[in-house]
Amino acid sequence: MTIRDRTQGHRGQGHAQGHAPWPILVLAAAALAYLAVPFVALLQRAPWSDLGELVGQPVVRDALRLSLTTAFAATGVSLLLGIPLAWALARTRFPGRSAARALVTLPMVLPPVVGGAALLFAFGRRGLLGGPVYDSTGFLLPFSIWGVVAATTFVAMPFLVLTVESGLRAADTRYEDAAATLGASRWMIFWRITVPHATPSIIAGAVLCWARALGEFGATVTFAGNLQGRTQTMPLAVFLALESDRDAAIALSLVLIAVSLAVLLPLRDRWLATPS
Amino acid sequence: MPVVGLLGVGLLAVTACADGDDGPGAGTRTLTVFAAASLTDAFGAVADAFEEANAGVTVELNLAASSTLREQILSGAPADVFASADISDMTRVLDAGLAEGAENFATNEVQIAVPAGNPADVAGLADFADGDLLVGLCAEEAPCGRLGRAVLANAGITPSVDTNEPDARSLLTKIRSGELDAGLVYRTDVLAAGGSVQGIVIPADDNVTATYPIVALGASAHPGAAAAFVDFVLSDEGRDLLAANGFGPP
Numbered sequence: 001m002t003i004r005d006r007t008q009g010h011r012g013q014g015h016a017q018g019h020a021p022w023p024i025l026v027l028a029a030a031a032l033a034y035l036a037v038p039f040v041a042l043l044q045r046a047p048w049s050d051l052g053e054l055v056g057q058p059v060v061r062d063a064l065r066l067s068l069t070t071a072f073a074a075t076g077v078s079l080l081l082g083i084p085l086a087w088a089l090a091r092t093r094f095p096g097r098s099a100a101r102a103l104v105t106l107p108m109v110l111p112p113v114v115g116g117a118a119l120l121f122a123f124g125r126r127g128l129l130g131g132p133v134y135d136s137t138g139f140l141l142p143f144s145i146w147g148v149v150a151a152t153t154f155v156a157m158p159f160l161v162l163t164v165e166s167g168l169r170a171a172d173t174r175y176e177d178a179a180a181t182l183g184a185s186r187w188m189i190f191w192r193i194t195v196p197h198a199t200p201s202i203i204a205g206a207v208l209c210w211a212r213a214l215g216e217f218g219a220t221v222t223f224a225g226n227l228q229g230r231t232q233t234m235p236l237a238v239f240l241a242l243e244s245d246r247d248a249a250i251a252l253s254l255v256l257i258a259v260s261l262a263v264l265l266p267l268r269d270r271w272l273a274t275p276s
Numbered sequence: 277m278p279v280v281g282l283l284g285v286g287l288l289a290v291t292a293c294a295d296g297d298d299g300p301g302a303g304t305r306t307l308t309v310f311a312a313a314s315l316t317d318a319f320g321a322v323a324d325a326f327e328e329a330n331a332g333v334t335v336e337l338n339l340a341a342s343s344t345l346r347e348q349i350l351s352g353a354p355a356d357v358f359a360s361a362d363i364s365d366m367t368r369v370l371d372a373g374l375a376e377g378a379e380n381f382a383t384n385e386v387q388i389a390v391p392a393g394n395p396a397d398v399a400g401l402a403d404f405a406d407g408d409l410l411v412g413l414c415a416e417e418a419p420c421g422r423l424g425r426a427v428l429a430n431a432g433i434t435p436s437v438d439t440n441e442p443d444a445r446s447l448l449t450k451i452r453s454g455e456l457d458a459g460l461v462y463r464t465d466v467l468a469a470g471g472s473v474q475g476i477v478i479p480a481d482d483n484v485t486a487t488y489p490i491v492a493l494g495a496s497a498h499p500g501a502a503a504a505f506v507d508f509v510l511s512d513e514g515r516d517l518l519a520a521n522g523f524g525p526p
Contacts, residue, residue, distance in 0.1 A: 126454040225439025243343035243417040
């Protein structure tokens with residue numbers, strides 16, 4: 001607390017925030033415009049008069065339901081497994097830690113289609129692990145909703161792990177040290193101090209992870225296939241619609257954008273508000 | 277897209293100055309050919325032979341589902357030649373006024389593809405109705421998907437489909453790796469997959485023929501070379517290369 005108070009009282013801070021140098025403003029405006037123009041172009045092409053009819057089709061309902069379900073499921077799995085992994089990477093030392101961190105970034109670097117193929121070789125019917133599991137139980141990940149969750153988790157979880165890890169690294173560990181001195185167990189420290197302190201980065205990571213999962217295409221189509229109502233998520237529906245009916249594809253994209261904004265904006269205001 | 281075009285012209289001018297001795301109209305030209313994914317191997321061979329016969333011309337192949345290529349061309353992608361696996365995709369490009377005088381250059385037909393050794397003992401189209409088998413088709417939006425569905429309809433079979441793949445190659449990848457028990461693809465795809473996939477011939481009464489049209493696009497930066505490429509595909513040498521890859525005559 002003392003450190004934070006001192007920073008806030010630092011002289012000249014208000015001045016620095018008030019007047020940004022103009023080259024920075026120009027570049028910032030260019031960045032914003034570069035991101036905005038494609039969306040403006042999309043809106044300008046949108047078939048507004050037929051929008052209701054295009055969006056009301058069963059194929060859209062099915063794809064939207066599947067996309068939302070699997071994106072939330074993938075975020076849930078990523079939270080469950082990713083927070084412990086982020087903690088291990090940030091707070092513990094173990095042999096091969098830098099290799100582990102490199103492994104976490106791999107799905108972000110890899111083209112998703114390659115990730116999907118790798119998942120198939122690992123968890124497919126003839127896969128390294130999937131083969132024995134299928135032979136003994138008949139359980140199959142590909143071509144099922146579980147396959148979609150598996151593919152999106154593979155691609156999206158790294159966003160959560162890396163965000164939470166950097167949040168944990170930046171956090172002040174003295175509260176944990178103090179709690180340990182007072183005799184708190186490591187489990188209690190993790191739950192009562194580490195996780196609450198890391199909440200902003202956990203929320204930010206979960207948002208990134210969810211957004212990445214919602215837009216996932218390559219790994220999903222390669223690993224889980226494409227079937228309406230079972231594995232066809234919104235991005236797959238958009239991709240296929242683009243080949244037959246551009247209006248429908250644009251309408252689907254607008255739905256996807258609207259849904260992501262509806263979920264992300266309130267979260268952003270609630271958890272990631274910029275200091276006024 | 278005009279940026280790319282200008283850049284191409286600029287490069288052409290530079291190289292033309294550099295290799296001024298190659299004769300009129302020579303220099304390094306890159307011909308961009310948009311071809312249906314099912315033409316991957318056949319057009320690879322055709323492009324090599326065409327480059328050999330036309331010094332200074334490099335053929336660049338952009339291979340994807342005909343419907344994807346059609347959308348790219350309609351959006352102004354810099355293509356010189358369009359070879360489609362489906363007449364309707366070609367018609368859309370012609371109707372948009374982007375080319376004229378398309379010619380049919382090859383035919384293909386549908387075959388059942390199963391993994392090597394046919395582990396699920398697939399015997400014919402009737403197995404596509406078996407819910408216990410994992411079967412795939414191409415998506416309806418792709419030509420192989422329309423054809424596959426037409427074949428099943430001819431045979432009076434309602435398939436129990438597990439996946440509708442975006443194109444024939446991705447369907448074949450899942451069959452090859454044994455993730456699917458069977459799928460409907462082009463005869464040429466089965467041939468191109470070599471020993472990793474087996475083909476089961478569909479009775480002629482149920483089968484459907486796909487006709488492949490080709491055209492030089494009006495916006496081509498190298499209209500002469502584009503027309504020469506189309507002529508080469510239609511020539512005896514071109515037909516032989518196509519036949520070697522399993523395509524029938526138009």
